[in-house]
Amino acid sequence: MHVDGTVAPGFEPLREAFVEVLGDARAGAAFAVVRDGRPLVDLWGGLADPVTAAPWRRDTLCVLFSGTKGVVATVAAALADRLDPHQPVQAYWPEFTAEVTVGQVLSHTAGLPCVDGDHDLLDVADCARRLAAQRPLWTPGSRVAYHPLTYGYLVGELLRRVTGSSVGTLVRDLVAAPHGLDLHLGTPAECDPRMARLVRAPDYAISTFLRDPERRRLVERMYAGLLDSDELMNSAAYRRAELAGGSGTGTARAMAGLYDLLLRGHIVPPAALATATTTWSEGVDAINDRPLHFGLGYELADPIGTYGPHSRADGAFGHSGAGGSRHGAWARGRIGFSFVTNELRAENADGRAEHLLRVLDALV
Structure with missing residues (x-):
């Protein structure tokens, strides 16, 4: 696989590591590192479209899946003066029936990990209405369990209630446009020619920590078939939908730049970022049996090294995405980083991001 892009002097080992990552690839990827506004690594390679053999280019966009949650968490933190995590959801959304706080929604402890009944996962407004009437599966705040899609329906509606704007508009106006970031939620049609085609590795599976068949059925309800369908995940309808839990698109350069901006005090006031990146929930996922550690929408360092070696755990935050992306x-070290890929691999068989972060750790 051919690799393009640049690395700053002293970061040459990351080019070598990225070549290794692409060594057995069926598709493509990009990796970026930014510190204090300076790009240290900006690499891309492989195939943006394995069907047509189109190469990954500098401006190739990729679906971020749950990497979107980190972008949306940034919007929520930027609006912390209008969306108080200690307040009940009902304070902003009167039709909401459960006794759940905003902080519990953002930290995946609300107990609403799936939408009941038959529904269209792309109909954001309908899914939000359904959730407003649902009973939580457990007492809110008593358990942590990842809410893969419902996080987006809930947070997106809360943001709409306090601003009057859709979450995609807020991502554009508060995050992307002011800082020139190639990030989108509700990706416009003019971006379609730049989209990478998503493919799944032959052994791709979700929730690889989970062995219980009953909870496996619940997981299938949670994801609503999204990751089972190449047609759906590659559809324009999916990209157009403002799924705050997972339909954002962007480049590695933009995502690394976003996290660098946060470290430098941009977009989110430092006090609000400190609140959003402290522990709000932690433990073994009550559904998936995976270790979890959340701030207010951001993932924090966990025991399985999602955010790199232990030496970087203090103060690490971001969000991973289905299939292997990591942002x-x-x-x-004041480092913003992002690995994006259009080749989805199972978590227990994917060491690509971990390898890149280990090499980066040795250099900074």
């Missing part, structure tokens, strides 16, 4: 910040 975040290391406060120690």
Whole structure:
């Protein structure tokens, strides 16, 4: 696989590591590192479209899946003076029936991990209405369990209630446009020619920590078939939908730049970022049996090294995405990083991001 892009002097080992990552690839990827506004690594390679053999280019966009949650968490933190995590959801959304706080929604402890009944996962407004009437599966705040799609329906509606704007508009106006970031939620048609085609590795599976068949059925309800369908995940309808839990698109350069901006005090006031990146929930996922550690929408360092070696755990935050993407910040070293890929691999068979972060750790 051919690799393009640049690395700053002293970061040449990351080019070598990226070549290794692409060594057995069926598709493509990009990796970027930014510190204090300076790009240290900006690499891309492989195939943006394995069907047509189109190469990954500098401006190739890729679906971020749950990497979107980190972008949306940034919007929520930027609006912390209008969306108080200690307040009940009902304070902003009167039709909401459960006794859940905003902080519990953002930290995946609300107990609403799936939408009940038959529904269209792309109909954001309908899914929000349904959730407003649902009973939580457990007492809110008592358990942590990842809310893959419902996080987006809930947070997106809360943001709409306090601003009057859709979450995609807020991503554009508060995050992307002011800082020239190639990030989108509700991706416009003019971006379609730049989109990478998503493909799944032959052994791709979700929730690889989970062995219980009953909870496996619940997981299938949670994801609503999204990751089972190449047609759906590659559709324009999916990209157009403002799924705050997972339909954002962007480049590695933009995502690394976003986290660098946060470290430098842009977009989110430092006090609000400190609140959003402290522990709000932690433990083994009550559904998926995976270790979790959340701030207010951001993933934090966990026991399985999602955000790199232990030496970087203090102050690390970001969000990963289905299939292997990883985006975040290391406060120690003031590093923003992002790995995006259009080849989805199972978590228990994918060491690509971990390898790149280990090499980066040795260099900074």
